[in-house]
Amino acid sequence: MRLFQSPNVVVRVTYRSEWPDGFGARGWKLDIALDDPEIIASTPSPGERINTSVLVHDILDHYVSGFPPSGHRNEAMALIQLSTRTGSDPRSDYEQMIDEDLIHGVVYGESMRSFLPPCAVRLLPPAVLSGKEIISFLVNIMGHDSLRTLFLERFFDLGYRGVPLAQASWNRRGLGYDRNTAIGICLQWLLKEADRILVNGSFSFATGFFQIGNHACQITLDKPINIMFSKLV
Structure with a gap:
């Protein structure tokens, strides 16, 4: 039974039992991120401290909030949205990105110089430097711990700057920003139901779409089977 006629947001997704990404991951991806090698497919499993999955994070905290699914700046803003929606602390995720990427001179989505705060940029020489060279230069001046x-x-600064941008994006889409927690829980339930059908049926591939509204959400699988789950928010 359809719970609404005109959803505010429609998001297409694809499922594979094994993605050709070098990891053999099983799970779901947003169609807008299918060609992005930085985005790994995710299962419906929530985190240890978070009650919704990575796919719901990608849908609500990235797509609906207006932040593309990859790039350190976008993730900084999306993680604050996740925190607002679920009560999670983004610190550990920020620290992981620092230790795995930034401290090695790697920034996704922009240059290291443009990502740095102005106080750090003023310390750099005018010469063109690689990300690794910038990190080495700053470590020599500030020390590793201070740079971290x-x-x-x-x-945190970039993340909180994204709050008004996210609120405006939700409003433009006709979704109530204060509904983000309830909508996230609803999408999580729908995702688990659709995933259960695909796993139990041993399907290797499926496509479908979420329909998201303030008072009801729905997931429809259109290939290789046609099935729909709806739920009130």
Whole structure:
């Protein structure tokens, strides 16, 4: 039974039992991220401290909030949205990105120089430097721990700057920003139901779409089977 006629947001998704991504991951991806090698497919499993899955994060905290699914700046803003929606602390995710990427001179979506806060950029020479060269230069001046702290503060600063942008994006789509927690829980339930059907049926591939409204959400699988789940928010 359809719970609504005109959903505010429609998001297409694809499922594979094994993605050709070098990891052999099983799970779901947003169709807008199918060609992005940085986006790994995710299962419906929530995190240890978070009651919704990575796919719901990608849908609500990235797509609906207006932040593309990859790039450190976008993730900084999306993780604050996740925190607002679920009560999670983004610190550990920020620290992981610092230790795995930034401290090695790697920034996705922009240059290291443009990602750094102005106070750090003013310390750099005018010469063109690679990301690794910038990190080496700053470590020599500030020390490793101070630079790590600066990056952490930068993540929080960028993240909170994204709050009004996300609120405006939700409003433009006709969704109530204060409904984000309830909508997230609803999408999580729908995702688990659709995933259960695909796993139990041993399907290797499926496509479908979420329909998201303030008062009801729905997931429809259109290939290789046609099935729909709806739920009130």
